[in-house]
Amino acid sequence: MSEALTRLDAMSEPSIFTRILQGEIPAEIVAETENVFAIRDIAPQAPVHLLVIPKTAQYRDVVALAAGDPALLAEVVDLAHRVAAEHADGDFRLVFNTGEGAGQTVFHVHAHVLAGGLNEKSLGG
Numbered sequence: 001m002s003e004a005l006t007r008l009d010a011m012s013e014p015s016i017f018t019r020i021l022q023g024e025i026p027a028e029i030v031a032e033t034e035n036v037f038a039i040r041d042i043a044p045q046a047p048v049h050l051l052v053i054p055k056t057a058q059y060r061d062v063v064a065l066a067a068g069d070p071a072l073l074a075e076v077v078d079l080a081h082r083v084a085a086e087h088a089d090g091d092f093r094l095v096f097n098t099g100e101g102a103g104q105t106v107f108h109v110h111a112h113v114l115a116g117g118l119n120e121k122s123l124g125g
């Protein structure tokens with residue numbers, strides 16, 4: 001991201017996930033590492049529906065995250081695996097809605113972890 005865009009981002013409103021992380025909006029943080037945290041989705045689409053979110057709001061979607069910090073993307077996947085094992089049987093579907101047309105509504109990258117008796121025909125997300 002260019003310096004100008006980074007400055008613009010810093011000036012914009014904090015994302016809903018940053019506000020949750022800062023305790024401004026209530027949510028149970030079900031797991032956390034130094035760089036990543038997980039919460040339950042407020043509108044679950046599966047028996048277990050968690051969101052795994054980098055603490056930084058620097059990356060708007062998974063494409064930007066993969067390009068800018070692949071190690072952080074790997075941390076997201078690792079925490080997704082951990083919470084799927086803790087909250088279900090360890091099998092999970094990982095969904096990154098990417099772009100408005102794909103249903104992304106929060107432009108602070110996050111992974112949907114869908115688990116626990118998934119209907120095989122459902123695409124989830």
Ligand code: 5GP
Nearest residue numbers: 016027039040041042043097103104105106
């Ligand atoms: P997206 O549509 O951007 O892929 O996913 C955003 C997700 O955030 C949605 O599944 C939505 O239900 C969830 N969400 C939005 N606001 C809140 C909130 O205040 N708390 C929690 N726990 N989840 C939220």
